[in-house]
Every structure is written in structure tokens, then in C-alpha cells.
Amino acid sequence: xxxxxxxxxxxxxxxxxxxxxxxxxxxxxxxxxxxxxxxxxxxxxxxxxxxxxxxxxxxxxxxxxxxxxxxxxxxxxxxxxxxxxxxxxxxxxxxxxxxxxxxxxxxxxxxxxxxxxxxxxxxxxxxxxxxxxxxxxxxxxxxxxxxxxxxxxxxxxxxxxxxxxxxxxxxxxxxxxxxxxxxxxxxxxxxxxxxxxxxxxxx
Numbered sequence: 001x002x003x004x005x006x007x008x009x010x011x012x013x014x015x016x017x018x019x020x021x022x023x024x025x026x027x028x029x030x031x032x033x034x035x036x037x038x039x040x041x042x043x044x045x046x047x048x049x050x051x052x053x054x055x056x057x058x059x060x061x062x063x064x065x066x067x068x069x070x071x072x073x074x075x076x077x078x079x080x081x082x083x084x085x086x087x088x089x090x091x092x093x094x095x096x097x098x099x100x101x102x103x104x105x106x107x108x109x110x111x112x113x114x115x116x117x118x119x120x121x122x123x124x125x126x127x128x129x130x131x132x133x134x135x136x137x138x139x140x141x142x143x144x145x146x147x148x149x150x151x152x153x154x155x156x157x158x159x160x161x162x163x164x165x166x167x168x169x170x171x172x173x174x175x176x177x178x179x180x181x182x183x184x185x186x187x188x189x190x191x192x193x194x195x196x197x198x199x200x201x202x203x
Contacts, residue, residue: 007168015161026085030055033082034074042067049114056084056104068123098129102198110193116177129200130167137193139184144175160185
């Protein structure tokens with residue numbers, strides 16, 4: 001079985017129940033200000049199966065016309081993204097090992113039917129900074145491989161409260177979410193999974 005690339009770290013149960021619940025409350029406030037929307041794939045124009053929003057000075061967006069990019073405003077409302085909450089900055093400070101704060105937090109909401117195909121996080125100008133990923137809600141099957149799409153992959157289950165750091169050699173690994181396991185967490189009343197990914201965009 002292949003091993004995760006150097007620099008990819010999995011921290012199971014990093015957030016206890018109280019911190020998970022606090023983050024969900026914070027996300028509800030963020031979504032009230034910056035509503036979840038369905039992103040569109042460039043080229044094909046197909047909708048993604050996740051809904052998303054952002055917080056921070058920049059947010060990751062995608063559409064058919066202009067593709068993947070970071071911008072300072074919500075593509076639907078035209079308003080600036082909400083500020084990054086201190087709780088997320090604290091997690092970044094604890095686990096990232098990077099001396100500059102994140103500029104973006106991508107908020108992905110997965111229904112129990114949603115998926116995320118294998119992809120690289122490479123739209124940032126600062127690829128030395130890691131990506132810090134936080135799981136809330138139902139367990140998912142996360143898959144990660146190498147820096148080439150055809151490299152062998154391995155899968156691991158990510159539960160609510162788990163944190164994954166993509167850094168070092170693994171910063172540009174291909175990764176995705178193959179499935180959500182319904183009913184594996186009671187954190188979100190209506191099921192599903194929230195994934196928060198903290199990113200530093202600029203050097």
C-alpha cells in the first residue's frame with residue numbers, strides 16, 4: 001500500500017466536541033453573511049456537487065468564463081468575504097508551522113451524496129505555505145496520491161474534528177473525497193460534512 005507523501009500529516013480528533021460545535025456556530029454566521037453557492041467548473045460549465053463560500057481577505061472561486069482564481073468579493077453578492085475568525089487563525093498557528101497567517105478559508109459543504117474529484121491546490125502564489133484542512137460532520141473517505149495524476153493513491157477516513165496538513169513534498173499532491181458516510185456524526189443537524197481549508201495565497 002502506498003504511503004502518504006512527506007509533509008502530509010493527519011491529526012485525528014484534533015478538535016474536541018466543544019471546539020467543533022463552536023466552529024459550526026461560527027460557520028453559520030459566515031454563511032448568513034456570505035451565502036453558500038454552487039461553483040461551476042471551467043471549460044465544461046458543469047456544476048460541482050459541493051456548495052461553497054469563503055472567509056478571509058481573499059476567497060477561492062471558479063466559473064466557466066474565468067476559471068479558478070482568488071478574489072476579494074463573493075461572486076453572487078459582490079460583497080467582501082467575512083473576516084477570518086480568530087479560532088481558525090489559532091488552528092493555523094498551532095499546526096501550519098508557517099510564519100504568515102492564512103488569507104483565505106474555503107468553506108465546502110458536502111451533502112451525503114457529494115464528491116470531490118482528484119485535484120491539486122495550486123492556484124496560490126505561495127506554494128511554500130501548507131494547506132490546512134479541517135473536517136466537521138459526517139466521516140468522509142479522503143484519497144491522496146502523488147504530484148502526478150496517475151500516481152498511486154491511498155485512502156483514509158476523516159472524522160469530525162480531524163485536521164490534515166498538506167505541506168512539504170505533499171503540498172501539490174492530488175487529493176479528493178470519494179464518498180461521505182451518512183449518519184456517522186451528529187454535529188450537523190441535517191447531516192453532511194463541512195470542510196474548511198486554510199490557505200496562504202501571496203508570499
